[in-house]
Amino acid sequence: MNKCLLIFLTFFVGCCNVLGDIEETIYIKVGDPAYDTIYYKTMPNNTVKKWVFVTDDIGQISFSCKEMTISSRAVCRNEEVVVDDGEKENRFCGTQFDLRIISKLNKMIVRVKTSEEVAYLNCLVQAVSGPEFDQYKNIESIEINSSEFGVKRGIKETTCPCGWSNKVIFQNLARIVNGKQTGKYEFPWMAGIRRDGIQFCGGAIITEYHVLTAAHCTVNKHNITLEVLVGTNIRWAELEGQRIKVKQIVEQEYNKTKGHENDIAILVLEEKINFSEKVGPVCLSPEYPNINNEYITIIGWGKLKQFKSEQPNYLHKAHVRVVDINTCSYKFNRKFSTKNPSRICTWSSDKDSCMGDSGGPLVWLDPETNRYTQVALVSFGKGCNTPNPKVNTAVSYFHEWIKQVIEDTNTDAKICTKIGK
Structure with a gap:
């Protein structure tokens, strides 16, 4: 992240005891x-704070407030919020919902002055x-030639x-833009989770005896036969x-009420998966990937349309x-932390996960190995x-939790990771 922060403090006493x-x-x-730190459940009284936001010459500044x-007054007295968009100063008092302003050029000034009243x-x-006010909607979708993804070996x-x-090996070369049907054995680690022969969630093979999925797929199903x-x-x-039948379900303290916190589970299988050219594990990594944008x-068998x-x-x-992650957390009322994040958020203008995709893998092609690494699994939206x-x-x-579960349930099984950083 390229941010320069200059802070100037000028203390004074005036007519309003600022x-x-x-x-x-x-x-x-x-x-x-x-920038997500303009978030005050209670802003200090009698304070003036000013933010000057600057971006690239080709960019603009978007300011949004939920x-x-x-x-408590609609008319400004000793308190106000002023947003200078480069063309005019926009003044606000009282309460505003879903406020959105975009700068005319590459600079915006936001000034907040509080009084004795509570400010939020x-x-x-x-x-x-x-x-678009959200940058992720401004990025154009482009065609990707994925014909060599995951085929030849990389440098690591x-x-x-x-x-x-x-x-x-098993299908014609194909180009992908947005989405389509996969080849028969294109993703050897993909697993369908089924009950009574009906697939209801997705998962990914991580060892011969373990499949990774979402905890919201398995909660309250410990006494039900799954395969x-x-x-x-x-x-x-x-x-x-x-x-293959599921022998045991291990969940990681899943909490639905806290934004599906710890939405991850491991299925321990009764029998060994027979690995071959067509069936094998996805790679894992201990590092949170730097893959913004x-x-x-x-990958999944979920519905193609919501309704x-x-x-x-x-x-x-x-x-x-x-x-x-900062934009995503804001969109979901800051229900999850952006520090050491346990979530990865995604979006596309015309493609998305849907019912039936839950627990399925989201994979990133590591350019150093030319192998797919599972960076996330489908949780909620x-x-x-x-x-x-x-x-x-x-x-x-x-x-670390994944490694511990595998060690506790089958000492011979091991996950696959990249050698070296």
């Missing part, structure tokens, strides 16, 4: 995470490169074979692939972009293909 004038000059590069309360601010500032090795793709289906892209397959791939009841018969894939990002569980956050 305690201090605090000014911050903040540079936000287009593509940087949003709620801004500066006083919940705002977000972004550097944007287009007309992994501790065991993982994350390869079978596009060349995983691997080695096929057909959701209802009975004559191909491997079907990059494409990652989502269309049937699921597709064949596995589908789509490219979605990673949304910076506000519907399918909406203006809001989807929230996914960050797998790296739980890396």
Whole structure:
């Protein structure tokens, strides 16, 4: 992140007993995470604070507030919020909801003056490169030639074979833009989680005996017979692939009421998965990936439309972009922390995860290994293909827990990771 912060403090006593004038000059590069610290549940009384936001010459500053309360009065007295967009000063008093302003050029000044009244601010500032207030909506979707993704070896090795793709061996070369049906064995680690022969969630193979999925898929199902289906892209397959019963479900203190906190689970299988060219594990990493604004791939059998009841018969894939965690947390009322984040958020203008995709993998092609690493798994959102990002569980956050569960349930099983950093 490229931010320069200059703080000037000028203390004075005036007619209104204002305690201090605090000014911050903040540079936000287009593509940087949003500035999310204009968030005060109770702002100090009798204070003046000023933010000067500057971005690239080609960019603009977007200022959004879900709620801004500066006083109980609609008419300004000793308190106000002033937003200078480069063309005019916009003054606000009282309470404002869903306030959104975009600068005319590459600079915006925000000044807040409080009085004895309670002040509350919940705002977000972004550097944007287009007309949308949210930068993730301004980034154009482009066609990606993925024909060599996961096929040839990269410059670095992994501790065991993982994350390869079978596009060349088992299907014609293909280009992907947004999403479509996968090849038969394109993603060897994909698993369908089934109950009574019906697939209801997705998962990913991480060892011969373990499948990674979401805890909201498994909660309250510990006494129900579940099975995983691997080695096929057909959701209802009975004559191909491997079907293995789940022996044990291990969850990580899942809490639905706290924004689906710790939404991750491991299925321990009764029998060993037979690894082959067509079936194998995805790679994992202990490092939170630096992939803001990059494409990652989502895979699943979920609904193609939110209000269309049937699921597709064949596995589908789509490219979605990673949304910076500050913007995503703001969109979900700051329900989850942006410090050492346990989430990865994604969005696309016309493709998304939907019902039936839960627990399924989101994978990133590591350019050093040319192998797919699972960076996230599908958790929750506000519907399918909406203006809001989807929230996914960050797998790296739980890396040590994953290793411990595997060690506790099968000492011979090992996950696969990149050798070296």
